[in-house]
Amino acid sequence: MNILTVLSKASADSIEQFFQLAKDLGVDSMSFTRLVPTGNAERQTSNDTQTLLGNDLKRAFQRILIASSEYSIPTNTNAPLWTIFDQALGGIPFNFADGIVIDYQGNLMATSRSRYKIGSVKSNSLRNLFLKNSLLNDIRSGNIHGCKSCTKFNKCGGDRNIAWAMTGDFLEKDPGCWIDLEVKKIEKRRHIV
Numbered sequence: 001m002n003i004l005t006v007l008s009k010a011s012a013d014s015i016e017q018f019f020q021l022a023k024d025l026g027v028d029s030m031s032f033t034r035l036v037p038t039g040n041a042e043r044q045t046s047n048d049t050q051t052l053l054g055n056d057l058k059r060a061f062q063r064i065l066i067a068s069s070e071y072s073i074p075t076n077t078n079a080p081l082w083t084i085f086d087q088a089l090g091g092i093p094f095n096f097a098d099g100i101v102i103d104y105q106g107n108l109m110a111t112s113r114s115r116y117k118i119g120s121v122k123s124n125s126l127r128n129l130f131l132k133n134s135l136l137n138d139i140r141s142g143n144i145h146g147c148k149s150c151t152k153f154n155k156c157g158g159d160r161n162i163a164w165a166m167t168g169d170f171l172e173k174d175p176g177c178w179i180d181l182e183v184k185k186i187e188k189r190r191h192i193v
């Protein structure tokens with residue numbers, strides 16, 4: 001058995017308690033998935049206030065890694081941004097653009113977690129919609145603003161659903177990424193010296 005919990009500002013307060021619960025229950029893993037402010041999450045949070053960003057997200061990830069080690073319970077690190085800590089962590093970016101999601105009305109969706117419709121498979125060829133759509137092709141080829149020169153890109157690429165939910169553009173940089181913050185901190189230190 002595994003536990004998967006949404007990681008938000010609210011649940012981040014209880015990371016260690018989640019691992020304690022997982023230990024008490026004897027589960028195989030305790031994992032977290034970042035809150036994507038769409039659907040019910042969008043209605044409940046109104047303006048992204050529950051989505052962890054920047055240093056808050058970094059601290060939450062660090063606590064998850066520490067708790068996973070202390071409680072000897074594995075956690076899933078096969079997702080964007082984890083590779084910032086260690087190149088052994090992270091996943092294959094954009095592989096969701098290889099999956100097909102069709103809603104109950106016959107619309108091909110960009111992802112299962114967005115409401116972005118690519119087109120109707122009732123009036124278009126699925127092959128054409130899926131393989132020739134410029135957005136899906138941009139995602140597949142990693143044409144992400146602000147990420148292409150990043151050394152972490154091949155195991156990160158940022159979360160496309162969160163980018164879409166918070167900026168309205170699938171191709172924007174993940175708003176949760178703290179890389180720029182660290183570069184700015186180093187530049188500020190250099191400036192002071």
Ligand code: SF4
Binds near residue numbers: 152
């Ligand atoms: S800049 Fe982009 S690829 Fe690099 S760590 Fe941030 S989100 Fe990931």
